[in-house]
Amino acid sequence: MGDLNNDPIKLDRSAKIYVAGHRGLVGSAITAALRRLGFSNLLLPPRSLLDLTDQSAVESFFAAEKPAYVILAAAKVGGIHANNTYPAEFIATNLQIQTNVIHSAYRNGVVKLLFLGSSCIYPKFAPQPIPESALLTGPLEPTNEWYAVAKIAGIKMCQAYRIQYNFDAISAMPTNLYGPNDNFHPDNSHVLPALMRRFHEAKVLGSKEVVVWGSGAPLREFLHVDDLADAVLFLMEKYSGLGHVNVGSGKEVTIRELAELVKEVVGFEGNIVWDGSKPDGTPRKLMDSSLLAGLGWTPKVSLRDGLVDTYKWYLENVKR
Numbered sequence: 469m470g471d472l473n474n475d476p477i478k479l480d481r482s483a484k485i486y487v488a489g490h491r492g493l494v495g496s497a498i499t500a501a502l503r504r505l506g507f508s509n510l511l512l513p514p515r516s517l518l519d520l521t522d523q524s525a526v527e528s529f530f531a532a533e534k535p536a537y538v539i540l541a542a543a544k545v546g547g548i549h550a551n552n553t554y555p556a557e558f559i560a561t562n563l564q565i566q567t568n569v570i571h572s573a574y575r576n577g578v579v580k581l582l583f584l585g586s587s588c589i590y591p592k593f594a595p596q597p598i599p600e601s602a603l604l605t606g607p608l609e610p611t612n613e614w615y616a617v618a619k620i621a622g623i624k625m626c627q628a629y630r631i632q633y634n635f636d637a638i639s640a641m642p643t644n645l646y647g648p649n650d651n652f653h654p655d656n657s658h659v660l661p662a663l664m665r666r667f668h669e670a671k672v673l674g675s676k677e678v679v680v681w682g683s684g685a686p687l688r689e690f691l692h693v694d695d696l697a698d699a700v701l702f703l704m705e706k707y708s709g710l711g712h713v714n715v716g717s718g719k720e721v722t723i724r725e726l727a728e729l730v731k732e733v734v735g736f737e738g739n740i741v742w743d744g745s746k747p748d749g750t751p752r753k754l755m756d757s758s759l760l761a762g763l764g765w766t767p768k769v770s771l772r773d774g775l776v777d778t779y780k781w782y783l784e785n786v787k788r
């Protein structure tokens with residue numbers, strides 16, 4: 469599955485490129501990176517004008533606009549609590565969005581499409597670091613299996629359309645991401661923005677303690693979204709193959725270490741209290757990103773620098 473059909477292409481800077489989900493964490497970073505690189509013909513319809521769960525609206529959009537390239541960063545996304553609480557929405561919405569976009573992209577002559585999955589596609593007890601070949605080798609983590617099944621279907625759909633129709637659809641599997649434009653919801657977000665907000669609010673209110681979920685023992689690998697955007701555009705030009713590609717930083721921390729680091733960056737001086745009634749989720753999911761490294765890509769942003777950058781953005785854009 470990791471076979472490379474390595475025909476590097478130079479993306480045409482003036483061709484139409486559609487970024488689905490351009491207002492989100494990932495889509496906004498990709499859009500900014502495309503603009504920096506001189507792409508001048510971005511298609512960025514707001515969700516109010518194009519609901520990607522609406523099959524006929526998606527088909528009409530593709531038929532009218534005929535984009536050359538598509539980056540599929542629109543999805544129903546959330547942290548461990550949201551995944552565990554809204555399983556129907558996570559499987560149904562994601563299957564609908566990705567099926568509609570991939571199918572209409574193929575039907576309307578898109579030259580290349582990149583689908584974004586997630587490291588949660590791998591078995592809960594996959595070998596570490598997790599190679600791409602670990603896909604479908606064991607049971608999934610129960611807190612996010614619905615979302616994971618949708619993402620696995622997305623990978624398989626890209627592969628099927630490549631095999632049957634020769635459609636150049638590739639899949640990238642990022643590790644846990646963070647950065648500007650993240651979702652800072654107190655319950656439904658991922659751990660890093662949730663903790664940033666909680667420590668910030670505790671600092672402002674003068675609280676003595678902050679509650680963090682679980683045991684603190686799980687390990688997670690974090691990647692700044694600007695690095696992910698860079699990797700996505702790198703793959704669009706350098707990779708064309710059946711197998712999906714892991715995108716990670718190669719560095720992991722425990723949730724306890726992450727909490728201490730966020731606390732320090734935010735400047736909260738109280739204590740951390742662990743809520744053991746909340747799920748830990750998968751114990752460890754460090755990805756093996758050597759396939760991507762072998763193609764010549766490496767991440768640049770350290771976790772500490774990325775946290776400082778994200779907290780600055782949070783202060784300027786979310787809370788004052």
Ligand SMILES: NC(=O)C1=CN([C@@H]2O[C@H](COP(=O)(O)OP(=O)(O)OC[C@H]3O[C@@H](n4cnc5c(N)ncnc54)[C@H](OP(=O)(O)O)[C@@H]3O)[C@@H](O)[C@H]2O)C=CC1
Nearest residue numbers: 489491492493494515519520521542543545584586644645
């Ligand atoms: N965040 C993370 O840690 C990780 C994310 N990923 C993957 O990256 C991709 C992007 O995630 P992320 O940026 O974090 O998610 P966000 O929630 O930040 O952004 C999702 C985007 O999708 C759009 N969207 C959702 N539903 C619809 C719809 N029905 N019609 C049109 N647009 C819709 C949203 O629109 P609107 O702005 O209008 O709400 C938003 O712009 C996803 O595929 C996700 O699985 C993978 C690994 C980790």
Ligand SMILES: C[C@H]1O[C@H](OP(=O)(O)OP(=O)(O)OC[C@H]2O[C@@H](n3cnc4c(=O)[nH]c(N)nc43)[C@H](O)[C@@H]2O)[C@@H](O)[C@@H](O)C1=O
Nearest residue numbers: 546547548551586588612657658659662681682747748749
């Ligand atoms: C990217 C990936 O993200 C999700 O998986 P996850 O890695 O488990 O995501 P998470 O960021 O929500 O949690 C990471 C760890 O952190 C702990 N934790 C502590 N305190 C808070 C807290 O306040 N909020 C959250 N969310 N977690 C907390 C939490 O208990 C867990 O041990 C998938 O569902 C799926 O969306 C996916 O693909």
